[in-house]
Amino acid sequence: MKLERDMTCTEIVELITEYLEGGLSTADRERFEEHIGFCDWCLAYLDQMRHTISVVGEIREEDLPDELQQSLLSAFRDWKAGSA
Amino acid sequence: MIAYKLLRSDGTGPFSGREWPPPGIWLEADAVDACRSGVHACRPRHLPLWLGLGELWEVELDGEILEDERKVVAARGRLVRRVDAWNAEAARSFQDACAAEARRRAERTPDLAQYAADVTATPVASVSAYIAARAAELQDGSAGYDAERARQGDWLTSKLGLAG
Numbered sequence: 001m002k003l004e005r006d007m008t009c010t011e012i013v014e015l016i017t018e019y020l021e022g023g024l025s026t027a028d029r030e031r032f033e034e035h036i037g038f039c040d041w042c043l044a045y046l047d048q049m050r051h052t053i054s055v056v057g058e059i060r061e062e063d064l065p066d067e068l069q070q071s072l073l074s075a076f077r078d079w080k081a082g083s084a
Numbered sequence: 085m086i087a088y089k090l091l092r093s094d095g096t097g098p099f100s101g102r103e104w105p106p107p108g109i110w111l112e113a114d115a116v117d118a119c120r121s122g123v124h125a126c127r128p129r130h131l132p133l134w135l136g137l138g139e140l141w142e143v144e145l146d147g148e149i150l151e152d153e154r155k156v157v158a159a160r161g162r163l164v165r166r167v168d169a170w171n172a173e174a175a176r177s178f179q180d181a182c183a184a185e186a187r188r189r190a191e192r193t194p195d196l197a198q199y200a201a202d203v204t205a206t207p208v209a210s211v212s213a214y215i216a217a218r219a220a221e222l223q224d225g226s227a228g229y230d231a232e233r234a235r236q237g238d239w240l241t242s243k244l245g246l247a248g
Contacts, residue, residue, distance in 0.1 A: 026118075033099055034154070037134040038210035043098065050101055 007035040012042045016049055085145045086164070086247045087125035087156050090137035097124070098137040107163040116148045116157050123161035128246040130154050132217070132236035136210030140170040142247070169244045175209040181239050182216040185232065193223050 007015075007028075012035055018024055019032050036043050061069070089097075089104075096103050104111055116122040125143050126134055133154055147159030186200035199219035203212045213236050220232035240246065 026120075030154070034133055036098070036137070038136045038208075038214040040136055040208045040211065043136060046098075047092075 005031070007031040009035075009039065009042055012036070012039070013045065016046065020049065020053065085149060085156070085158075087127060087143050087145050087161075088131060088167070088246065089125045089141045089143045089161070089163070090134050090139065091141055092138045099124070104163055107165065110146070110160045110162045112160045113158070116150050116159050118150060118152050118155065118157050122150070122157035122159065124155055124157050125161060126155045128241040129234065129237035131240050131246075132210075132213045132233050135213060136208065140167040140244075141165070142167055167244055167246070174243060177243065178236070178239060179203070179209050179212040182212045182236065185235065186216045186219050189219055189223050196222060
């Protein structure tokens, strides 16, 4: 019954997007959900992420003012360069 | 089959985000596939793993049913009743039982004393149960973990009057 390796809170944070997009393997999904099953804090984080996606997911690209679009593009461009 | 389900306070499944219909009305699934599709619930012995997810409900499952080590998955299910016996007082008693077991283990293995203290100190019953199971694992390996989870499941079954 015991899973071979537990998932930590840090791993939950790293994997949450992939989890919500259905990208985790069955084994990782099981480990992810078992951690959420007891960890109040990660469950709250999952709830917040799901809520954020449901609200922000309604915003279309054309809804953003040009200035905000450019600033986001610039931020991500720099982030990519910084992480390379 | 009677089984159990933890739901968020708004009546949604914690993982699927799906809203369950009111008691008595069937929730139908397209397919039965553990962790992917189907109506997910659990046996009382699985409950210690999922206790942190919300309100405890008794459910009836029907159609194709897949039994897993940690859950059951069915083609359809419906809520029967909320298990009101699982409340703050019961959660505290459950934590006390986990703490007593962890202290018993710490007497045999003094290195586990901090685990026993943490079981008592945490405000969340599901976390207490997890720490107690981890202490058991450190003492007796994965068999110890399983034995502690089984003990917790038996406690819940007995004290909450669940259908085993």
